[in-house]
Amino acid sequence: MFASVALLFAVLLFLLLFLNRKAKNFPPGPRPIPILGNLLHLNLENPVADLQRLTKRYGNVFTLFMGPKPMVVISGFQVIKEALVNKAADFSGRPQGLLINHALQVKAPGLALADYSSGWREQRRFGLMALRNFGLGKQSMEHRILGEIHLITQVLEQSLGKTTNLHLLFHKAASNIICQVLFARQFDYDDEFMEFFTVYFSETSKILNGFWGMIYDSVPMLRCLPLPFQKVFKLFKMARERYSKILADSKVTRVPGKPQHFIDCYLDELDKRGDDGSSFTEDQLCEFILELHFGGTDTTANTVLTGLLYLMNYPQIQEHCQQEIVKVLDGKDQASFEDRHQMPYVQAVIHEIQRMANTVPLGLFHSTTRDTELMGYSLPRGTVIIPNLSSVLFEEGQWKSPHEFNPENFLNENGEFVKPDAFMPFSAGPRICLGESLARMELFLVLVSLLRKFTFVWPEDAGKPDFTPVFGLTQTPKPYRIKIQLRGTA
Ligand code: HEM
Ligand SMILES: *[C@@H]1O[C@H](CO)[C@@H](O)[C@H](O)[C@H]1NC(C)=O
Numbered sequence: 001m002f003a004s005v006a007l008l009f010a011v012l013l014f015l016l017l018f019l020n021r022k023a024k025n026f027p028p029g030p031r032p033i034p035i036l037g038n039l040l041h042l043n044l045e046n047p048v049a050d051l052q053r054l055t056k057r058y059g060n061v062f063t064l065f066m067g068p069k070p071m072v073v074i075s076g077f078q079v080i081k082e083a084l085v086n087k088a089a090d091f092s093g094r095p096q097g098l099l100i101n102h103a104l105q106v107k108a109p110g111l112a113l114a115d116y117s118s119g120w121r122e123q124r125r126f127g128l129m130a131l132r133n134f135g136l137g138k139q140s141m142e143h144r145i146l147g148e149i150h151l152i153t154q155v156l157e158q159s160l161g162k163t164t165n166l167h168l169l170f171h172k173a174a175s176n177i178i179c180q181v182l183f184a185r186q187f188d189y190d191d192e193f194m195e196f197f198t199v200y201f202s203e204t205s206k207i208l209n210g211f212w213g214m215i216y217d218s219v220p221m222l223r224c225l226p227l228p229f230q231k232v233f234k235l236f237k238m239a240r241e242r243y244s245k246i247l248a249d250s251k252v253t254r255v256p257g258k259p260q261h262f263i264d265c266y267l268d269e270l271d272k273r274g275d276d277g278s279s280f281t282e283d284q285l286c287e288f289i290l291e292l293h294f295g296g297t298d299t300t301a302n303t304v305l306t307g308l309l310y311l312m313n314y315p316q317i318q319e320h321c322q323q324e325i326v327k328v329l330d331g332k333d334q335a336s337f338e339d340r341h342q343m344p345y346v347q348a349v350i351h352e353i354q355r356m357a358n359t360v361p362l363g364l365f366h367s368t369t370r371d372t373e374l375m376g377y378s379l380p381r382g383t384v385i386i387p388n389l390s391s392v393l394f395e396e397g398q399w400k401s402p403h404e405f406n407p408e409n410f411l412n413e414n415g416e417f418v419k420p421d422a423f424m425p426f427s428a429g430p431r432i433c434l435g436e437s438l439a440r441m442e443l444f445l446v447l448v449s450l451l452r453k454f455t456f457v458w459p460e461d462a463g464k465p466d467f468t469p470v471f472g473l474t475q476t477p478k479p480y481r482i483k484i485q486l487r488g489t490a
Pocket of ligand 1: 111112113124178291292295296297300359360363364365427428430431432433434436438439
């Protein structure tokens, strides 16, 4: 009896070691242990320092085992460009089977997490077209964003002269802008729908990003236990129920061929295609809505929050922006996105804010679509690739001042705006952020409109600012307080 148990155990151990074994010529990395891989090499609450150590030790291409799964971290402009751009067809897949896949892709693959496939390509082409028509069709999108800025301004005006905390103000604003594109609806900031989604998005991100997400992804045998990651499934289910309701309403109110918003547009496409076996389905639409809503909220909001944090603490930079804005907008009611061409300094500051905000530090994970090579290492098909975007945003040699907040990073000797190739907060290649144009328009219009009207001051009693973000899939600045004044009344 004892012998057979021992034998069983030995076989199990052998299997686990075997599963952990790397392919030949795989990138280097710390030695994994069975079941857990390299989990014990990381402080799961905040892996930043540990990862930094590993990158230093093993270089720009190294392997980490999350449980039995090898993941290859790639860093630096050269390597990331080689993979995501030059070898795009090999490196544009998405890993499957992680918590985020299971939570999001219940009935359809969606877009952001769909593997590199014709279905993904169809949905992506449609998504870009629809955003252009309902969003970016210039005037209309600008109009929506400016409408939202009007609401933000009203909230800020109530706090004039006081020290306040912005809470989820910019999350609500970003969420509302997407809601206008998706459903042509704008919600009050204290509306129940709004409260639900902002709270739900931040809770979900916390779980997806954190300790429990890593456990789910690394140790599959724990997945069915009632651990905190179950909450993510519940939250996504509740979100889906709300979207389904809106979808049902849209089916009643729509006029085919005259789309009012993204959902209508998608329903038109469904009519057109019928049952042609394409990737267009109602379930797919639901996933798409969820991804755009989720993907467009935290990212933009956290970038704006980081921006204000820096502008308060670099008052001379804030003032320089204000001077340029006032000069260019002289006599105009509102800013427009076109004005950016006359505002090289403001453009430089906004890009520098995005660089420092480092909003999505490890991008979204990619995976290899076939056996391939990178920098002389062999990577079998299906290897998870983690593009370390922050390594590029702070890379020495790519920036005039890589570690400091300094708009000069985006200005040439003549004070003209220039964008170095290493500016890739939206990633690069065919998987580059679908919402990039929308995000850039939002950031520009929001920051320009607010700086035209207000001056943001770091409260005297706030102590030294802490610029270190809270790590996550999307990073947020630590909560801070802000003093709001009308411009010119300081
Ligand atoms: C400052 C704001 C934003 C940042 C920094 C950002 C960043 C990113 C990054 C790094 C990726 C991963 C790209 C890759 O896989 O290599 C991504 C993907 C994506 N983003 Fe954004 N994003 C922002 C705003 C938005 C907005 C406003 C939307 C929605 C309208 C959006 C929708 C998406 C979608 C759908 C994808 C998946 C694309 C695909 O897999 O083909 N993002 N974003
Ligand atoms: C990514 O790069 C940054 C900056 O070089 C570093 O601090 C971080 O630890 C790296 N992360 C990983 C996962 O290698």
